[in-house]
Amino acid sequence: MAERERRLTRPFGGVFVxxxxxxxxxxxxxxxWRMAHEIIEANGGVDDVVLVGLQTGGVxxxxxxxxxxxxxxxxxxxAGRLDxxxxxxDIGLRPVLPEAPTDVPFPIDGAxxxxxxxxxxxxRTIRAALDALTxxxxxxxxxxxVMIDRxxxxxxxxxxxxxxxxxxxxxxxxxxxxxxxDLGEVVK
Amino acid sequence: MTDLLSITDLERGDIxxxxxxxxxxxxxxxxxxxxxxxxxxxxxxxxxYEDSTRTRLSFETAAKRLSADTMNFSVSTSSVKKxxxxxxxxxxxxxxxxxxxxxxxxxxxxxxxxTRWVDASVVNAGDGWHEHPTQALLDCYTIRQQRxxxxxxxxxxxxxxxxxxxxxxxxxxFTKLGATVTVVAPxxxxxxxxxxxxxxxxxxxxxxxxxxxxxxxxRMQRERMTExxxxxxxxxxxxxxxxxRRAELLRDDALVMHPGPINRGVEIDPDIADEQRSVIVDQVxxxxxxxxxxxxxxxxxxxxxxxxxxxxxxxxx
Amino acid sequence: MTAPxxxxxxxxxxDATGVRTGDVVVGDDGSILAVGPDLDAPRVxxxxxxxxxxxxxxxxxxxxxxxKEEAETIETGARGAAAGGxxxxxxxxxTTPAIDSAGVAREVLELGxxxxxxxxxxxxxxxxxxxxxxxxxxxxxxxxxxxxxDDGTGVQDTRLMRRAMEYAxxxxxxxxxxxxxxALAAGGHMHEGEWSSRLGIAxxxxxxxxxxxxxxxxxxxLTRARIHFQxxxxxxxVAMVRxxxxxxxxxxxxxxxxxxxxxxxxxxxxxxxxxxxxPLRTAADVAAVRSxxxxxxxxxxxxxxAPHTPDTKEQPFDEAPPGMxxxxxxxxxxxxxxxxxxxxxxxxxxxxxxxxLGVADRHGGPIIEGRxxxxxxxxxxxxxxxxxxxxxxxxxxxxxxxxxxxxRVRHTLLEGEPVFLDGEATR
Numbered sequence: 001m002a003e004r005e006r007r008l009t010r011p012f013g014g015v016f017v018x019x020x021x022x023x024x025x026x027x028x029x030x031x032x033w034r035m036a037h038e039i040i041e042a043n044g045g046v047d048d049v050v051l052v053g054l055q056t057g058g059v060x061x062x063x064x065x066x067x068x069x070x071x072x073x074x075x076x077x078x079a080g081r082l083d084x085x086x087x088x089x090d091i092g093l094r095p096v097l098p099e100a101p102t103d104v105p106f107p108i109d110g111a112x113x114x115x116x117x118x119x120x121x122x123x124r125t126i127r128a129a130l131d132a133l134t135x136x137x138x139x140x141x142x143x144x145x146v147m148i149d150r151x152x153x154x155x156x157x158x159x160x161x162x163x164x165x166x167x168x169x170x171x172x173x174x175x176x177x178x179x180x181x182d183l184g185e186v187v188k
Numbered sequence: 189m190t191d192l193l194s195i196t197d198l199e200r201g202d203i204x205x206x207x208x209x210x211x212x213x214x215x216x217x218x219x220x221x222x223x224x225x226x227x228x229x230x231x232x233x234x235x236x237y238e239d240s241t242r243t244r245l246s247f248e249t250a251a252k253r254l255s256a257d258t259m260n261f262s263v264s265t266s267s268v269k270k271x272x273x274x275x276x277x278x279x280x281x282x283x284x285x286x287x288x289x290x291x292x293x294x295x296x297x298x299x300x301x302x303t304r305w306v307d308a309s310v311v312n313a314g315d316g317w318h319e320h321p322t323q324a325l326l327d328c329y330t331i332r333q334q335r336x337x338x339x340x341x342x343x344x345x346x347x348x349x350x351x352x353x354x355x356x357x358x359x360x361x362f363t364k365l366g367a368t369v370t371v372v373a374p375x376x377x378x379x380x381x382x383x384x385x386x387x388x389x390x391x392x393x394x395x396x397x398x399x400x401x402x403x404x405x406x407r408m409q410r411e412r413m414t415e416x417x418x419x420x421x422x423x424x425x426x427x428x429x430x431x432x433r434r435a436e437l438l439r440d441d442a443l444v445m446h447p448g449p450i451n452r453g454v455e456i457d458p459d460i461a462d463e464q465r466s467v468i469v470d471q472v473x474x475x476x477x478x479x480x481x482x483x484x485x486x487x488x489x490x491x492x493x494x495x496x497x498x499x500x501x502x503x504x505x
Numbered sequence: 506m507t508a509p510x511x512x513x514x515x516x517x518x519x520d521a522t523g524v525r526t527g528d529v530v531v532g533d534d535g536s537i538l539a540v541g542p543d544l545d546a547p548r549v550x551x552x553x554x555x556x557x558x559x560x561x562x563x564x565x566x567x568x569x570x571x572x573k574e575e576a577e578t579i580e581t582g583a584r585g586a587a588a589g590g591x592x593x594x595x596x597x598x599x600t601t602p603a604i605d606s607a608g609v610a611r612e613v614l615e616l617g618x619x620x621x622x623x624x625x626x627x628x629x630x631x632x633x634x635x636x637x638x639x640x641x642x643x644x645x646x647x648x649x650x651x652x653x654x655d656d657g658t659g660v661q662d663t664r665l666m667r668r669a670m671e672y673a674x675x676x677x678x679x680x681x682x683x684x685x686x687x688a689l690a691a692g693g694h695m696h697e698g699e700w701s702s703r704l705g706i707a708x709x710x711x712x713x714x715x716x717x718x719x720x721x722x723x724x725x726x727l728t729r730a731r732i733h734f735q736x737x738x739x740x741x742x743v744a745m746v747r748x749x750x751x752x753x754x755x756x757x758x759x760x761x762x763x764x765x766x767x768x769x770x771x772x773x774x775x776x777x778x779x780x781x782x783x784p785l786r787t788a789a790d791v792a793a794v795r796s797x798x799x800x801x802x803x804x805x806x807x808x809x810x811a812p813h814t815p816d817t818k819e820q821p822f823d824e825a826p827p828g829m830x831x832x833x834x835x836x837x838x839x840x841x842x843x844x845x846x847x848x849x850x851x852x853x854x855x856x857x858x859x860x861x862l863g864v865a866d867r868h869g870g871p872i873i874e875g876r877x878x879x880x881x882x883x884x885x886x887x888x889x890x891x892x893x894x895x896x897x898x899x900x901x902x903x904x905x906x907x908x909x910x911x912x913r914v915r916h917t918l919l920e921g922e923p924v925f926l927d928g929e930a931t932r
Contacts, residue, residue, distance in 0.1 A: 083212065085212075085226075086212075086216070086224035086225070086226040086254075086484075087224060087225060087226075091226055091227075091488045091489075091490075092488065092490065093490075094490055095489060095490035095491045096488065096489055096490060097209070097489050097491060098209070098212040101211065101212065101215065102212070102215050103215070104219075131225065132224070134221065135216075135219040135220065135221040135222070135223060135224065136219055136220055136221075137220050273816045273817075273819045273820060274819055274820055274821060275816070275819040276816075293821060294821075295821030295822060295823045295824060296704055296705035296706050296775070296821075296822065296823070297704065297705075297706070297775025297821065297822045298775075298821050300774060300775040301775055301776070301819075301821070301822075304776075315705070316705050316706070316823070317705035317706075318704060318705030318706075319705070353705060356703075356705065379702040380697050380698060380699075380701060380702045380708065380710075381698055381699040381702045382702070384699045384702065384703070385702075
């Protein structure tokens with residue numbers, strides 16, 4: 001599961017213990033397919049659309065969406081990876097280190113940037129991502145695709161494309177991986 | 189450890205982690221707006237008693253790319269009064285609530301003395317003959333860029349090792365990362381008790397060059413002539429300079445390095461410095477990225493520059 | 506008829522005759538009236554658990570007056586000396602102006618008259634300590650100056666040193682040398698070796714001292730003069746003095762407490778409090794100094810007390826002046842660090858330097874009826890932590906700050922008067 005998720009959930013930096021499976025591999029596949037269609041429909045095609053997966057949980061999902069869009073529209077949409085560590089609002093409050101490379105090797109001026117992440121929670125990571133995007137250029141629009149929206153927003157951020165809405169308690173944790181999605185806890 | 193004073197304070201793992209982190213910072217400089225808010229609200233002061241536009245600018249750029257505020261105290265602008273005791277200057281800075289002091293001084297040890305009087309993080313940008321840790325880090329980063337790792341490499345450091353803080357920091361850094369080092373210099377330009385360093389010593393540059401993966405040239409200063417350390421610059425170049433003829437003794441893939449500024453025609457033949465295998469320009473570029481990594485680690489990451497090995501083992505257990 | 510004023514009761518008496526118990530009665534004329542068991546007097550100084558010894562004699566103190574009174578004055582230096590158990594100190598001549606004439610010497614002696622310690626003065630060998638021209642030694646000797654040195658620097662010119670030795674041999678004085686060959690030592694701020702190399706600080710090799718020791722022994726042989734070497738710090742120097750003494754030469758020498766306690770490794774914090782001339786040396790040199798003190802090669806312990814104001818010591822290492830305080834910590838360090846019997850330690854601090862200086866008529870004991878009451882009462886077991894802020898010096902540059910040591914002065918009597926009483930200065 002994403003380091004970030006693990007670190008944001010009490011007790012910080014523990015181990016994830018799954019309790020229930022909320023999506024299996026097929027559910028994931030179907031949701032990805034549906035989201036890809038929604039992206040195409042909302043933007044009237046994939047012209048000017050680029051994907052930016054947030055490290056680390058959003059990157060595999062961005063790759064899957066890219067593959068799905070290729071199958072549906074026959075176009076390889078540019079996909080980049082973004083680590084938002086340097087833009088986080090909790091630098092100085094807790095240990096922060098970038099986990100993985102940032103690689104956005106295409107221009108985003110005037111593009112429709114679809115940010116992709118595995119789990120949407122407080123919204124702070126997305127705010128950091130929006131801030132990061134400003135160093136790369138000025139998109140025409142920014143949209144947000146997440147596999148799981150688990151609620152508990154602390155900022156006015158909302159997703160455009162959602163795999164599944166999952167009500168959770170704040171002390172619970174969600175793990176999105178290749179074979180599905182689990183709900184559980186983080187323990188020290 | 190809230191300061192970066194000396195390479196000898198760091199273990200191999202610390203250096204490698206810092207170099208890994210540097211890749212993340214190198215990327216920032218490629219963005220359209222090469223700036224992140226990571227150190228927003230932090231103040232970084234350059235306290236340069238020795239003039240060095242290059243190093244100072246490199247640190248300032250690094251700080252600014254992390255959105256830190258920068259200030260400049262330099263003797264040349266008279267903001268540091270001549271004769272003012274080091275402690276008084278330190279306390280003035282401390283009173284301003286500064287987060288980080290980057291200090292360069294002609295006297296060895298000044299950064300250590302500063303840590304006694306300021307709470308701010310102290311970064312050693314070069315103290316006397318003693319150390320220049322960020323230079324060594326960017327040198328290691330540059331070599332890693334070319335070779336992936338320093339393990340097993342043989343590196344020659346040529347020139348005035350005795351008076352060189354760059355040489356000392358590099359000797360510690362290169363050997364900690366697994367390279368073997370040979371210093372090449374006339375006996376008068378070797379440090380006393382050179383046997384206490386983990387290096388080989390040679391006075392014959394031509395026998396060493398074919399065996400190295402990288403040759404690191406030190407700047408030869410004209411002042412050394414007056415101290416009777418060398419008969420003349422010409423004799424130095426004749427015996428130790430990297431001339432065109434000697435450069436041919438190097439392996440094809442050997443790197444040519446220099447901390448700058450270069451004395452063309454003294455320690456190195458003018459055109460060799462610009463050749464393909466010379467990574468001197470990369471060194472300068474990498475300086476900003478490495479310094480960003482250092483500043484972020486000290487001021488923003490909430491983690492330690494030096495993690496004692498037993499703490500690491502505990503964490504992964 | 507002298508009347509008894511006080512009695513030092515219950516102590517262990519240590520002097521050149523050995524160790525014994527007894528009380529000491531002091532008279533109003535400043536002399537020792539009686540020594541024996543169960544004595545009485547109007548005033549009692551408690552010495553139970555303590556050693557009563559002759560007051561210590563320092564042959565090497567920098568009092569900074571005239572010229573650098575902000576660092577120390579004769580009065581404050583003498584007060585610190587009394588706190589350290591000293592009843593006699595020898596001022597070094599590297600003041601401003603230097604003590605190279607009768608006028609300046611008289612001024613120093615006058616300033617010392619009311620001090621809580623017997624202040625004697627040395628004088629320079631050369632005018633202005635410039636190493637070019639002999640100072641008026643006979644005129645100074647007539648004033649009572651017995652000790653000549655250019656301390657702070659050594660006499661570089663070999664021919665001049667030979668002349669000084671020849672000239673001095675007709676006078677009853679001691680020529681002393683601060684051994685430092687400028688050509689080799691120039692630009693060195695600490696001992697040249699592994700540590701100076703690692704720390705990036707220019708060093709001076711042991712040979713800078715040893716060359717001059719070697720030279721002066723040769724000159725002393727040539728001129729048949731006597732020579733005293735100040736603050737010897739290297740194993741080579743100690744070995745040469747040992748050999749010269751074995752050969753019957755009139756050579757003497759001193760060593761400082763820091764040279765038998767600290768090594769050059771201490772400079773690794775770059776704190777200029779550890780900067781001193783001659784510099785702190787290696788462990789092997791420290792061991793050689795300790796052996797020299799134990800086997801009599803080194804005649805006495807000197808402090809080379811060298812006060813410097815805090816702001817001068819808060820400069821970069823290579824810019825700070827060399828020198829450390831020493832008067833108030835000498836006894837404790839000698840007791841804590843040297844593996845010697847108490848009478849040997851006391852001897853190195855009192856009667857042996859007294860003999861060297863020619864003040865044995867008043868200082869250095871023995872503690873018997875009729876002698877001057879210049880005494881020190883100290884507790885050899887009392888442990889304490891060195892704290893610069895409680896020292897009597899105007900300056901704070903002690904390298905032992907925070908160090909736990911054993912041995913503390915309780916009372917110091919100067920000519921019968923307690924100038925240091927129950928751990929406090931009385932004047």
